[in-house]
Amino acid sequence: MADTHTVYASIGNSDDKLTQARWSEFHGKFTAAVRSHSLRIYGDWTSPGADPWQNACVAFEIGSETTARLRRDLAELAAEYDQGSIAWAEAETQFIGPTTPASVVGAAPSTLADDVLDWAREHPWTGDLIPAGDLTIEQDRDGTVRIVEAPEVIAVDIALLRHHGLAGVAYADGVLAIDTESGALRYRLLYAIDPGFVIVFRRES
Structure with a gap:
């Protein structure tokens, strides 16, 4: 299987630079671009509609061979909608093992x-x-x-x-x-x- 990694990509309109219609259009193109290149979507979040700011984030898995293409597409979107940037955060997965058996008195309750x-x-x-x-x-x-x-x-x-x-x-x-x-x-x-x-x-x- 090709090398893959997890990415959190985010956009925002906290400065009200975009009208509601333009923000909706920008968000639609942003999520469509991510979905067209990703292998799996882990989550797709937006701020509540009544909040004083607007932002959106998509968490996804992507192959290394398509990463550069998606980044280019997002850069073009940023230019099209007069955005200073689109956030791109690659996650480094770490595994945290247990330190005490669950049967030990005083151990943390099961979640x-x-x-x-x-x-x-x-x-x-x-x-x-x-x-x-x-x-x-x-x-x-x-x-x-x-x-x-x-x-x-x-x-x-x-x-x-x-x-x-x-x-x-x-x-x-x-x-x-x-x-x-x-x-x-x-x-x-x-x-x-x-x-x-x-x-x-x-x-x-």
């Missing part, structure tokens, strides 16, 4: 993400990989993160499940419960990929 990964390890997936859609996520100014919309099959970054501000999400016995704007949804855990960085769930009927 939602830990429970999800434990269940995935104990119930290995034997079927084919299933295409998954993206979540729509909002973050409040106080750091609270909520899932606003979710398709039938979702791929959830384990980092989101570890986020200290994640609200409206619960997990038990292989089922993820999410309170979205359209109501409460229940998702059955299918499998973990990459290994355990992304968890795939399917909505229960």
